[in-house]
Amino acid sequence: MPNLRFLQVDVFAERPGGGNPLGVVLGADAWSGGDMQRFAAWTNLVETTFVLAATHPEASYRLRIFTPQKEIPFAGHPTIGSAHAILETAHVAAREGVLLQECGAGILPIRIEGAGVGRRLYVQAPAARILREGRDDALDGVLGNLQLGRLQPAFVEGGRRWWLAELAAESDLRAWQPDHAAIKSLAVATDSLGLCVFARADTQRDAATTGNGVNPPYQLVVRAFPAGVGIVEDPASGAANGLIAAYIAQRDGNGALARGYRVSQGREIGHDATIDVRIDDGAGEGRAVWVGGRSWTIIDGVLKHSIAA
Numbered sequence: 001m002p003n004l005r006f007l008q009v010d011v012f013a014e015r016p017g018g019g020n021p022l023g024v025v026l027g028a029d030a031w032s033g034g035d036m037q038r039f040a041a042w043t044n045l046v047e048t049t050f051v052l053a054a055t056h057p058e059a060s061y062r063l064r065i066f067t068p069q070k071e072i073p074f075a076g077h078p079t080i081g082s083a084h085a086i087l088e089t090a091h092v093a094a095r096e097g098v099l100l101q102e103c104g105a106g107i108l109p110i111r112i113e114g115a116g117v118g119r120r121l122y123v124q125a126p127a128a129r130i131l132r133e134g135r136d137d138a139l140d141g142v143l144g145n146l147q148l149g150r151l152q153p154a155f156v157e158g159g160r161r162w163w164l165a166e167l168a169a170e171s172d173l174r175a176w177q178p179d180h181a182a183i184k185s186l187a188v189a190t191d192s193l194g195l196c197v198f199a200r201a202d203t204q205r206d207a208a209t210t211g212n213g214v215n216p217p218y219q220l221v222v223r224a225f226p227a228g229v230g231i232v233e234d235p236a237s238g239a240a241n242g243l244i245a246a247y248i249a250q251r252d253g254n255g256a257l258a259r260g261y262r263v264s265q266g267r268e269i270g271h272d273a274t275i276d277v278r279i280d281d282g283a284g285e286g287r288a289v290w291v292g293g294r295s296w297t298i299i300d301g302v303l304k305h306s307i308a309a
Contacts, residue, residue: 008299011081012236016296018272020236022081023048038307040066059102073104074159076238084295105159122292125242128158161192173199187228194227196240219261235266236273245289
């Protein structure tokens with residue numbers, strides 16, 4: 001087997017080690033899907049990606065994404081981290097500040113802003129649609145007595161399927177000790193990834209109340225529990241944040257978050273991810289959502305062996 005480039009990247013982090021780890025293999029076009037799955041299981045990272053030659057004439061490259069258990073069509077942190085690895089290694093050249101990623105969710109544009117360690121990448125999230133909205137017995141069984149926020153719970157699809165629930169207070173969200181078995185049952189029963197909860201930041205409300213002009217470091221707090229793919233809690237979730245943003249744009253289109261915001265995620269499990277969300281102008285479901293942030297190359301090396309069957 002020819003040697004392949006392998007990078008481990010920290011995604012959605014203002015500093016190395018704060019975000020979500022990702023493994024990226026460049027040039028494994030000769031590998032089968034089984035080869036990729038075995039390697040992803042061996043790395044035991046939340047996701048491992050394989051950057052391949054594009055099959056669509058418009059695309060810059062093709063990306064396959066694997067958890068340790070299965071291949072998935074799209075996820076945000078693997079998309080951003082893989083684009084970072086491609087630019088760091090000059091594996092593919094951008095065109096007019098944009099990469100076009102071919103994946104299971106279609107062809108997705110990735111905007112490039114800045115260069116070097118200050119570079120930020122933004123992927124346009126797949127279009128989202130609301131499958132179900134309002135209280136649900138199964139979801140109520142997971143949330144228990146938690147006080148909900150201004151938006152109703154929803155079941156949303158856009159590249160992935162997630163249950164979303166807004167909580168009334170950041171403190172409740174950060175302190176919550178969920179029943180992970182119940183979340184997994186919900187995910188299996190509804191063919192979804194699981195549950196994503198969010199709350200508007202206390203710092204945002206404090207600044208608005210005092211009128212002190214302080215710019216809070218984040219405006220939304222998110223926790224994601226993708227039990228449907230065997231993950232207890234995700235430290236940084238690009239696809240889930242894209243769905244939350246689309247839901248906010250559709251149901252709170254005149255609110256403080258309707259044009260974009262910054263997310264804090266992962267502190268409850270020892271991380272400190274920062275995710276930027278931008279929402280284009282427009283009306284209704286047609287408003288494009290962009291999810292992005294910074295990434296860091298932690299390991300840059302050579303992959304010498306595939307994993308034998």
